[in-house]
Amino acid sequence: xxxxxxxxxxxxxxxxxxxxxxxxxxxxxxxxxxxxxxxxxxxxxxxxxxxxxxxxxxxxxxxxxxxxxxxxxxxxxxxxxxxxxxxxxxxxxxxxxxxxxxxxxxxxxxxxxxxxxxxxxxxxxxxxxxxxxxxxxxxxxxxxxxxxxxxxxxxxxxxxxxxxxxxxxxxxxxxxxxxxxxxxxxxxxxxxxxxxxxxxxxxxxxxxxxxxxxxxxxxxxxxxxxxxxxxxxxxxxxxxxxxxxxxxxx
Numbered sequence: 737x738x739x740x741x742x743x744x745x746x747x748x749x750x751x752x753x754x755x756x757x758x759x760x761x762x763x764x765x766x767x768x769x770x771x772x773x774x775x776x777x778x779x780x781x782x783x784x785x786x787x788x789x790x791x792x793x794x795x796x797x798x799x800x801x802x803x804x805x806x807x808x809x810x811x812x813x814x815x816x817x818x819x820x821x822x823x824x825x826x827x828x829x830x831x832x833x834x835x836x837x838x839x840x841x842x843x844x845x846x847x848x849x850x851x852x853x854x855x856x857x858x859x860x861x862x863x864x865x866x867x868x869x870x871x872x873x874x875x876x877x878x879x880x881x882x883x884x885x886x887x888x889x890x891x892x893x894x895x896x897x898x899x900x901x902x903x904x905x906x907x908x909x910x911x912x913x914x915x916x917x918x919x920x921x922x923x924x925x926x927x928x929x930x931x932x933x934x935x936x937x938x939x940x941x942x943x944x945x946x947x948x949x950x951x952x953x954x955x956x957x958x959x960x961x962x963x964x965x966x967x968x969x970x971x972x973x974x975x976x977x978x979x980x981x982x983x984x985x986x
Contacts, residue, residue: 747789748899754788799876819868824861831855839921841929920964936967
């Protein structure tokens with residue numbers, strides 16, 4: 737089968753599955769969501785997180801490379817180490833690009849031990865390595881089977897094309913939002929925490945008794961600038977309060 741079609745399928749499947757994992761993690765386990773609300777993860781409107789799609793493509797490619805290691809224990813250790821390094825590197829590059837280029841923080845590990853710039857930390861690196869290892873031993877054979885099935889049923893590729901059609905439209909909208917945020921962030925000299933911005937928009941809508949779509953709170957337009965301005969003011973006030981508390985302790 738065409739390798740491009742195979743990786744397109746992996747990207748679509750991984751992005752969607754990653755979105756589902758993120759939704760449930762943020763709902764039930766995330767310390768940054770103490771109220772356990774349903775949150776649309778990432779910056780896209782649709783049900784996908786591209787970082788997971790890229791991650792699945794990496795896992796699939798690595799698992800296709802033969803490893804002549806007789807010991808199961810050593811095979812687990814080697815794969816765990818490879819997956820930990822590669823997936824952490826992917827997360828680091830994506831996190832740094834979002835911070836430096838887009839001026840947006842999509843996730844924040846600042847409160848976690850050993851974090852680097854708040855974009856990677858040992859705890860999540862271990863989690864990625866563990867998930868990658870579980871994938872290699874328990875999930876990869878099924879994914880290979882799905883890819884082989886797709887090779888024999890190319891009519892299904894229509895759905896992959898439909899996915900990317902929706903994804904591209906969504907990406908154009910998202911880039912428009914991110915560009916507006918980037919301009920505002922540069923002019924204000926701040927980095928916008930995307931989840932905080934969405935929460936701020938939700939709170940404003942709640943106060944004004946406005947109907948808000950849970951999975952599409954951010955739109956391009958004058959309303960976005962107003963939300964960004966309010967977000968900036970709220971963060972500035974919070975910074976002043978923290979400074980007063982620190983000064984009071986002294």
